[in-house]
Structure formats: structure tokens, C-alpha cells
Amino acid sequence: MLLGVNIDHIATLRNARGGHEPDILTAVRICKDCDVASITTHLREDRRHIKDEDVELVRKFPRVRLNLEMAMTKEMQEIALRIRPHAVCIVPEKRQEVTTEGGLDVAGQIDWAIEFTKPLLEKNIEVSFFIDPDVHQISAVSKTGAPFIELHTGKYSNAYGTNEEEKAFQDLKGAAIFAQNFGLKVNAGHGLNYENVHRMHEIPYLQELNIGHSIISRAVFVGLEKAVKEMKALCENKQ
Ligand code: PXP
Numbered sequence: 665m666l667l668g669v670n671i672d673h674i675a676t677l678r679n680a681r682g683g684h685e686p687d688i689l690t691a692v693r694i695c696k697d698c699d700v701a702s703i704t705t706h707l708r709e710d711r712r713h714i715k716d717e718d719v720e721l722v723r724k725f726p727r728v729r730l731n732l733e734m735a736m737t738k739e740m741q742e743i744a745l746r747i748r749p750h751a752v753c754i755v756p757e758k759r760q761e762v763t764t765e766g767g768l769d770v771a772g773q774i775d776w777a778i779e780f781t782k783p784l785l786e787k788n789i790e791v792s793f794f795i796d797p798d799v800h801q802i803s804a805v806s807k808t809g810a811p812f813i814e815l816h817t818g819k820y821s822n823a824y825g826t827n828e829e830e831k832a833f834q835d836l837k838g839a840a841i842f843a844q845n846f847g848l849k850v851n852a853g854h855g856l857n858y859e860n861v862h863r864m865h866e867i868p869y870l871q872e873l874n875i876g877h878s879i880i881s882r883a884v885f886v887g888l889e890k891a892v893k894e895m896k897a898l899c900e901n902k903q
Pocket residue numbers: 670672706733753755763764794814852853854855856874875876877878
């Protein structure tokens with residue numbers, strides 16, 4: 665499996681003082697030198713971490729594949745069409761939440777999802793929907809023309825090591841198989857860390873894991889390069 669690194673919390677730390685440190689582009693360079701598959705930034709409606717200019721700078725960084733996470737709003741669609749990231753991952757967003765708490769309800773807004781996706785695909789932007797492992801959501805995504813889903817692994821991550829783990833894990837595995845049968849490619853992410861990531865190898869067809877919080881947290885103690893390399897090894901090699 666490939667590793668995409670979410671650098672939002674480099675920006676969280678930077679914004680705590682309002683200056684330039686830690687520098688986003690230094691983080692991008694370190695991740696690129698570790699040969700990660702992509703850099704993810706979530707441009708939230710409230711700009712609480714990543715800012716518009718960050719997205720533009722990451723997009724211009726040579727030989728870096730930008731995955732822009734964003735809500736399914738007109739504003740974000742316009743930004744994506746202007747900046748043209750390599751990929752977008754469409755996520756639900758609530759202002760009050762600390763992080764993306766669940767998957768997007770694509771089935772409940774299918775007409776808007778189709779309309780939203782079309783111009784992005786026409787600009788050759790790879791589109792992915794961040795959804796819970798749910799067959800109705802997967803079949804809805806297949807109607808939009810988007811080639812990818814990203815499975816929300818939050819339930820599995822929270823349940824890891826408890827009685828709930830197996831059910832949450834089997835839901836992910838079943839969803840990945842179901843999606844593959846629909847011709848969709850499958851990524852996954854949220855809450856994955858150095859302990860729980862190993863079970864992702866048991867899920868067939870997973871292409872890329874998008875991981876942020878655990879990597880940036882570990883980087884505080886061991887440095888970003890080491891933190892990324894360790895996670896990349898866990899993604900690439902079955903233990
Ligand atoms: N994938 C998506 C779509 C997300 O919204 C997030 C969190 O921003 C992640 C992956 C990464 O989650 P975490 O920071 O918990 O690794």
C-alpha cells in the first residue's frame with residue numbers, strides 16, 4: 665500500500681503562533697524526499713489549519729502529488745478547478761467538529777454529487793469520496809463517475825484492541841471488496857496509527873492510506889523524516 669501524508673497539523677502548530685514556523689514547505693520537502701505517494705491538505709471552510717496560500721504553494725511544489733480534501737461546496741469546487749490539484753477527496757464538514765467525524769452522505773445528495781464531480785473529472789482531477797463502509801454509499805459513488813472512494817477507518821481505529829474491533833474491521837473489508845466489484849478504486853484513512861495500521865494489509869484492493877495525526881504527533885519526538893519513513897515501511901511491508 666502507498667502512503668499519503670496529511671500535513672494539516674503542521675499548519676495547526678504554525679497557526680498557534682501566527683508566524684511561519686513550522687514551515688509547510690519544509691514538511692512537504694521532507695515527505696517528498698521520503699518518496700510518499702501524495703501530500704494531503706484539508707482546506708476547511710473555517711481555514712483552521714491549512715490556508716488557501718498553503719494549497720497553492722504545495723500545488724506548485726515540483727514532483728509532489730497534491731490530494732486536496734474539501735467539502736462539497738461551490739466555493740471549494742471553484743478553488744479546485746482553479747488550482748487543479750492532482751486529486752480531490754470530498755469530505756463532510758461541520759464547523760463544530762474537531763476532525764472529520766464520519767463519511768459523506770453521497771446517496772442522500774446524489775444529484776449534487778454528480779454535478780459537483782463532473783467539471784473536476786473534465787479537468788482530469790482524480791475524484792474520491794470519503795465514505796463510511798456502507799454499500800449504499802459505495803453504489804452512490806459509482807453513479808458519480810468518481811474513480812475512487814476513501815473508506816473512513818475512524819470506527820476501526822477507535823475500536824482497535826476492543827471487542828468492537830472485528831466488526832469494524834470486517835465492515836471495511838467487505839466494503840473494499842464491494843467497491844472493487846463496482847469498478848471503484850479504494851483508499852482509506854482516519855485515525856490510523858503505528859499500532860493499528862497493520863490490519864490494513866488484510867483488506868484486499870487498498871491502494872493508498874492517508875495518514876496525518878499519528879505521523880505529525882510522532883514527528884514531534886523523532887523528527888518528521890523518521891516518522892514518515894517508519895509509517896511508510898508499515899504501509900509497504902506486511903509484518
Ligand atoms: N482521510 C481523510 C479524508 C481525512 O479527513 C483525514 C483527517 O483530516 C485523514 C484521512 C487523516 O486522518 P488522521 O489525521 O486521523 O490520520
